[in-house]
Amino acid sequence: MIILSIISLIFSFLLQGIITNFISFNVNSLSIFSSVFVLVNLVVLQEYFESDKKFIILFLVFGLFMDIVYNSTVLISCFIFFAVFYINKGLNFFLPYNLLTVNLFSVVSMIVYHFITFLFLIIIRYDVFPFVYLFKIIGCNLLMTVIYTSIMYSLIKYIVKKFELRVVR
Amino acid sequence: MNKKKKKISLGYMILLFVIIFIILIVFLAYSFKSEKKLNTFESIIKDSVLEIQKIVYIPFMGLDNMINDYNRLRDVLKENKILKSNVDKIESTQAENEELRQEIKKLKEELKIEHVLSDYDYLNATVVNRNSISWYNVLSIDKGSNNGVEEGMVVINSSGVIGKTTNVSAFSCDVRLITTTDTNNKISVSIVSGDKRLTGVINRYDYKTGFFEVEGISNTDKVSVGDVVYTSGLGGVFPSGILIGKVSDITTDNYDLAKIIKVTPSAIFDDINYVTILKRKDK
Numbered sequence: 523m524i525i526l527s528i529i530s531l532i533f534s535f536l537l538q539g540i541i542t543n544f545i546s547f548n549v550n551s552l553s554i555f556s557s558v559f560v561l562v563n564l565v566v567l568q569e570y571f572e573s574d575k576k577f578i579i580l581f582l583v584f585g586l587f588m589d590i591v592y593n594s595t596v597l598i599s600c601f602i603f604f605a606v607f608y609i610n611k612g613l614n615f616f617l618p619y620n621l622l623t624v625n626l627f628s629v630v631s632m633i634v635y636h637f638i639t640f641l642f643l644i645i646i647r648y649d650v651f652p653f654v655y656l657f658k659i660i661g662c663n664l665l666m667t668v669i670y671t672s673i674m675y676s677l678i679k680y681i682v683k684k685f686e687l688r689v690v691r
Numbered sequence: 692m693n694k695k696k697k698k699i700s701l702g703y704m705i706l707l708f709v710i711i712f713i714i715l716i717v718f719l720a721y722s723f724k725s726e727k728k729l730n731t732f733e734s735i736i737k738d739s740v741l742e743i744q745k746i747v748y749i750p751f752m753g754l755d756n757m758i759n760d761y762n763r764l765r766d767v768l769k770e771n772k773i774l775k776s777n778v779d780k781i782e783s784t785q786a787e788n789e790e791l792r793q794e795i796k797k798l799k800e801e802l803k804i805e806h807v808l809s810d811y812d813y814l815n816a817t818v819v820n821r822n823s824i825s826w827y828n829v830l831s832i833d834k835g836s837n838n839g840v841e842e843g844m845v846v847i848n849s850s851g852v853i854g855k856t857t858n859v860s861a862f863s864c865d866v867r868l869i870t871t872t873d874t875n876n877k878i879s880v881s882i883v884s885g886d887k888r889l890t891g892v893i894n895r896y897d898y899k900t901g902f903f904e905v906e907g908i909s910n911t912d913k914v915s916v917g918d919v920v921y922t923s924g925l926g927g928v929f930p931s932g933i934l935i936g937k938v939s940d941i942t943t944d945n946y947d948l949a950k951i952i953k954v955t956p957s958a959i960f961d962d963i964n965y966v967t968i969l970k971r972k973d974k
Contacts (some may be wrong), residue, residue: 536743592738595718646720
């Protein structure tokens with residue numbers, strides 16, 4: 523299961539960059555085909571990890587990679603991913619894990635990611651983003667988040683069933 | 692007793708959260724400091740991932756190029772006809788160029804401009820990585836310190852100025868686009884209005900309209916819609932003569948003292964695949 527998780531996460535990580543060859547990546551002309559693919563994938567994998575420790579390590583490692591490779595920031599994505607992990611854990615406590623709820627978890631995670639990023643960038647005055655852009659980005663990410671969550675959920679579920687993979691303890 | 696214990700732990704949690712929040716703000720501010728250099732760990736991770744991505748990109752880039760080539764082919768016939776007529780003019784253009792070169796030299800001395808485009812070497816690079824998350828306005832290119840790239844070098848493409856280099860590692864570096872409105876990215880520009888050359892500063896990029904806002908031009912100066920905007924060369928970072936865009940709209944500030952000029956960028960920031968880094972010859 524851990525190998526499947528890492529392979530799917532690497533795929534999502536590379537997809538984050540590859541997709542920009544086909545869609546615009548500028549804030550001014552947003553595409554509906556963008557999303558935080560790594561985060562979505564991590565949310566989908568949450569059910570297959572009983573060990574919080576190992577899962578947090580995955581969150582942190584891929585958060586760090588996002589920081590270094592895509593965002594050129596220090597530990598910011600790491601922190602946001604960490605926060606998202608606990609939010610999802612809380613949500614998972616109240617809601618069962620199925621296609622509908624995992625889509626809800628992904629959408630919530632994506633909103634949290636963009637909201638915290640927006641908040642940080644406004645505080646340090648990196649850029650003068652109007653508040654409406656936060657909603658615009660979240661709105662544009664919504665469709666792809668749902669599509670990618672559904673695809674990854676079905677695919678991972680199918681592979682786990684076919685190869686009888688066990689939950690990571 | 693239990694209640695008291697719970698209260699204290701909640702207090703600690705809030706305190707911890709506030710401390711983490713402050714630390715992250717400091718980290719983020721440090722991340723965007725223009726002189727920040729990547730450490731060895733960051734360089735290794737970034738360079739290795741970008742090398743892997745380059746390999747993964749090949750089929751996608753190929754597909755993208757095929758589509759673009761097909762679209763371009765349709766315009767080639769028209770362009771060919773125009774080019775054939777232009778060939779005859781080459782000799783006269785060469786003579787004109789020589790004259791202009793002399794003129795630039797004189798004007799440079801007269802205007803006290805530090806650097807013009809002819810003072811730079813060109814280093815072509817390919818965009819290897821872009822983030823679809825959109826917040827940071829940064830893209831990565833496949834040239835780094837091993838190719839002589841340094842922090843703060845100007846990056847252009849065929850349409851005009853794109854941004855500045857940052858986070859330089861051995862084999863790659865980031866380009867922070869000029870659409871970022873941080874204080875380190877203020878660009879001095881010249882607006883060519885008839886025979887006059889007016890100088891202002893790009894204040895910010897308006898995300899709503901997609902225009903640059905140029906300030907610092909007096910209300911008495913005459914500027915028209917359609918006037919061309921270039922870098923002025925003042926300030927020492929951006930050389931003079933790089934196209935920024937065209938004037939699209941002119942308004943005045945609240946006190947009616949200065950003009951606020953909206954400029955449509957000549958560069959399309961959504962579709963950047965190849966860029967050119969300007970390296971100072973004297974470096």
